Amino acid sequence: xxxxxxxxxxxxxxxxxxxxxxxxxxxxxxxxxxxxxxxxxxxxxxxxxxxxxxxxxxxxxxxxxxxxxxxxxxxxxxxxxxxxxxxxxxxxxxxxxxxxxxxxxxxxxxxxxxxxxxxxxxxxxxxxxxxxxxxxxxxxxxxxxxxxxxxxxxxxxxxxxxxxxxxxxxxxxxxxxxxxxxxxxxxxxxxxxxxxxxxxxxxxxxxxxxxxxxxxxxxxxxxxxxxxxxxxxxxxxxxxxxxxxxxxxxxxxxxx
Amino acid sequence: xxxxxxxxxxxxxxxxxxxxxxxxxxxxxxxxxxxxxxxxxxxxxxxxxxxxxxxxxxxxxxxxxxxxxxxxxxxxxxxxxxxxxxxxxxxxxxxxxxxxxxxxxxxxxxxxxxxxxxxxxxxxxxxxxxxxxxxxxxxxxxxxxxxxxxxxxxxxxxxxxxxxxxxxxxxxxxxxxxxxxxxxxxxxxxxx
Numbered sequence: 001x002x003x004x005x006x007x008x009x010x011x012x013x014x015x016x017x018x019x020x021x022x023x024x025x026x027x028x029x030x031x032x033x034x035x036x037x038x039x040x041x042x043x044x045x046x047x048x049x050x051x052x053x054x055x056x057x058x059x060x061x062x063x064x065x066x067x068x069x070x071x072x073x074x075x076x077x078x079x080x081x082x083x084x085x086x087x088x089x090x091x092x093x094x095x096x097x098x099x100x101x102x103x104x105x106x107x108x109x110x111x112x113x114x115x116x117x118x119x120x121x122x123x124x125x126x127x128x129x130x131x132x133x134x135x136x137x138x139x140x141x142x143x144x145x146x147x148x149x150x151x152x153x154x155x156x157x158x159x160x161x162x163x164x165x166x167x168x169x170x171x172x173x174x175x176x177x178x179x180x181x182x183x184x185x186x187x188x189x190x191x192x193x194x195x196x197x198x199x200x201x202x203x204x205x206x207x208x209x210x211x212x213x214x215x216x217x218x219x220x221x222x223x224x225x226x227x228x229x230x231x232x233x234x235x236x237x238x239x240x241x242x243x244x245x246x247x248x249x250x251x252x253x254x255x256x
Numbered sequence: 257x258x259x260x261x262x263x264x265x266x267x268x269x270x271x272x273x274x275x276x277x278x279x280x281x282x283x284x285x286x287x288x289x290x291x292x293x294x295x296x297x298x299x300x301x302x303x304x305x306x307x308x309x310x311x312x313x314x315x316x317x318x319x320x321x322x323x324x325x326x327x328x329x330x331x332x333x334x335x336x337x338x339x340x341x342x343x344x345x346x347x348x349x350x351x352x353x354x355x356x357x358x359x360x361x362x363x364x365x366x367x368x369x370x371x372x373x374x375x376x377x378x379x380x381x382x383x384x385x386x387x388x389x390x391x392x393x394x395x396x397x398x399x400x401x402x403x404x405x406x407x408x409x410x411x412x413x414x415x416x417x418x419x420x421x422x423x424x425x426x427x428x429x430x431x432x433x434x435x436x437x438x439x440x441x442x443x444x445x446x447x448x
Contacts, residue, residue, distance in 0.1 A: 042403070081284040081286070083287055083394065084290065115290075115390070122386070127386075195389075197398045198398040198399055200398070201408070202410035236393075236396060237390075237393035
């Protein structure tokens with residue numbers, strides 16, 4: 001039934017662009033594989049090979065997550081066990097099945113734990129993106145695949161990091177799509193990745209990592225990425241965050 | 257609401273009731289709340305809660321691990337070796353591999369024999385890729401598969417009570433007196 005509703009929305013482009021009321025479709029878009037110059041290189045400074053993959057166009061919204069918890073009672077607020085989601089899980093919603101006025105349909109869902117996000121993606125026959133996939137997708141601007149050397153683009157991102165969520169959340173797809181057609185990889189919410197707890201060397205301290213590596217960062221844009229890595233590394237899987245959402249990924253269909 | 261809608265509603269209600277019944281009495285913070293499927297060294301399927309009812313040491317490893325994992329297993333044997341026999345008899349040990357592809361039941365059995373693990377109390381198991389990731393997330397174990405097939409991973413031994421609640425954990429392979437004390441307390445008679 002949800003698919004039919006989404007199809008209906010897709011046929012009415014004007015409505016899809018409306019503020020927080022209606023939920024735009026969230027298809028999986030192809031991202032070609034590439035060798036990624038990552039802030040987390042594997043051995044030495046080698047580029048990391050990333051296989052082609054698919055990523056959802058925008059972060060999962062309140063409307064999309066509502067459909068999930070409706071169909072999967074175990075993940076409703078009040079039913080989910082503490083081991084899998086902390087006590088702030090969906091606390092911004094008016095009720096377990098009611099996002100309410102403070103969680104408009106087309107805004108990204110937040111205060112979801114890694115386990116809940118992971119379960120959502122599994123129910124969509126998908127998974128969370130890996131860090132390298134996220135980093136590759138997030139390097140793109142509306143015009144180029146790797147915009148990280150562009151000072152204006154970098155500054156835009158750093159501006160958000162200076163005041164994340166300062167004006168409160170907004171509806172998804174309010175920014176310009178990147179060359180991959182993806183929205184909101186910057187400037188809206190932080191996002192879970194599948195390997196969030198395996199980004200730093202085992203036993204590494206995120207604060208020491210951030211401090212030491214930021215001082216050594218070759219380019220300024222690495223600072224924004226390092227902050228994101230440090231944030232993700234400091235989380236535990238049952239944690240939730242006011243500005244922490246997610247989107248899903250799938251293995252690629254062979255496009256290159 | 258249509259008949260189909262009513263049927264779906266009833267089905268959801270049944271599912272909700274069933275999942276509550278399955279988890280009957282299990283504390284919310286128990287790691288056994290995670291429904292994962294393990295394959296043991298005997299080729300049997302089991303849930304993460306296979307040792308429910310017993311205090312349990314749990315850790316993650318992989319069979320081809322050159323040095324760290326044998327040390328991890330030795331450390332677990334040392335911690336349990338410090339218990340009196342009656343206490344040790346109450347303890348269970350669960351080792352979950354990162355590497356289901358190479359750590360087949362036959363390989364896990366070989367490892368169990370190699371370490372002379374007590375077959376009545378030690379289980380070596382593997383899980384599918386997704387469940388392995390979720391178990392590691394639950395325990396707070398970090399791991400990364402390297403291009404050559406080896407794993408870079410943290411070392412962590414976790415102590416669970418009989419209901420799967422985390423009582424203590426240690427990254428120290430030897431000499432964690434606090435951990436040893438908690439292990440001793442957890443295996444006293446009547447504490448499961």
